[in-house]
Amino acid sequence: DAVGYMSGGFRSMYDAFLDELRAHGGTLVTGERVERLETEDGRVVAAITASERYEADAFVCTLPPQDAPAIARERSDLRAELEQWAGIEDVRALCMDLGFSREVRANLALVFEIERDLYYSIHSFTTPDLAPAGGQLLHAMAYLSPEEVANAELLQRRKDELVAGLDLHFAGWRDAIAVERTLSAVRVVGARQTPANRKRLVPLRSASAANLYFAGDARDVPLNLSQIVLASAIEVADAIAATPASLRETTTVA
Numbered sequence: 001d002a003v004g005y006m007s008g009g010f011r012s013m014y015d016a017f018l019d020e021l022r023a024h025g026g027t028l029v030t031g032e033r034v035e036r037l038e039t040e041d042g043r044v045v046a047a048i049t050a051s052e053r054y055e056a057d058a059f060v061c062t063l064p065p066q067d068a069p070a071i072a073r074e075r076s077d078l079r080a081e082l083e084q085w086a087g088i089e090d091v092r093a094l095c096m097d098l099g100f101s102r103e104v105r106a107n108l109a110l111v112f113e114i115e116r117d118l119y120y121s122i123h124s125f126t127t128p129d130l131a132p133a134g135g136q137l138l139h140a141m142a143y144l145s146p147e148e149v150a151n152a153e154l155l156q157r158r159k160d161e162l163v164a165g166l167d168l169h170f171a172g173w174r175d176a177i178a179v180e181r182t183l184s185a186v187r188v189v190g191a192r193q194t195p196a197n198r199k200r201l202v203p204l205r206s207a208s209a210a211n212l213y214f215a216g217d218a219r220d221v222p223l224n225l226s227q228i229v230l231a232s233a234i235e236v237a238d239a240i241a242a243t244p245a246s247l248r249e250t251t252t253v254a
Contacts, residue, residue: 005127029054036071037212039078044209058240059209062216064190065202066090077208085202088218091189092149094158096140096166099179103136104170111169117143118165135178140166141188149185159184189225190218204235213239 006013018028029052037059038046047054061068065085072079109125112118119141124131131137142162148154159182166173191197201220206212217225219232 005123005130007127007129009130034071036073037078037209039073039076039209042077042208042210044078044212058211058213058243060213060215060236060240062214064090064187064216065218066187066190078206078212081206081208085200085218088190088197088200088202089146089192089194090187090218091192092144092146092185093188094142094144094155094162095183095186095188096162097179097181098138098140098166098173098177099131100136100138100173100176101178102134102176104138104173104176105136108169111165113165116161116165118162119143120165120169136176138170138173144185155184190216193224204232204239 021028032049032052034047034049036048037044038048038053044059045055047056047059061071063071065082065088069079069082069086072082105122109122111120119139121139122136123139124135124137140162142158144155144158148158191201202214202216202218203220204213206214213236215229215232215236217228217232219228219235221228221231221235223231
């Protein structure tokens with residue numbers, strides 16, 4: 001079966017969100033890394049970067065749970081709370097995005113080799129505007145074990161397997177490459193869906209900082225992949241909107 005992708009790519013969705021944000025007086029700050037959250041009396045009062053201090057009445061953390069403890073002060077209640085989720089096992093993969101100058105295969109949209117955890121999808125099959133006319137956009141992914149992430153030799157072996165699959169399913173692909181991007185061990189999901197992980201997923205709101213909310217794919221939402229991200233973001237927005245209008249100034253830590 002074909003897998004659908006957003007027309008124009010996810011950038012089109014981000015742009016729509018930004019238009020709404022700015023239309024309602026919001027500001028997007030880029031190029032700033034939040035170094036820590038400043039807390040006081042059980043609440044977050046500011047997000048601190050190298051050059052600025054951002055105050056707000058509500059804060060939203062979308063960091064992967066493995067990275068989130070770094071923004072809380074050591075030996076603080078918030079740090080202890082965030083550290084309980086830092087051990088959640090994530091999902092890593094070696095990814096290749098390939099833009100082709102021509103059609104490499106017309107009768108196939110998706111391949112998932114279950115035995116080897118290899119995934120191939122011609123994104124432009126169902127969403128043609130993701131590639132120029134006459135071309136194709138293919139995404140190839142090899143899911144990785146923790147051992148493969150940590151070992152360069154094992155990681156290269158997985159890449160070789162992924163490329164061998166390209167040779168098998170998309171003959172002549174090398175000659176058609178116009179653009180190639182490889183990400184060696186990218187985190188594709190913040191929480192692997194295992195029984196152990198599902199017992200300790202991240203909640204809507206912090207127990208140690210009442211105005212700190214969490215959104216992202218490690219949230220305790222019974223959905224999958226980007227569905228979790230969107231559903232948790234909506235849940236956070238609804239929770240913040242339910243507060244008095246005077247308390248709706250919000251900062252997101254991403």
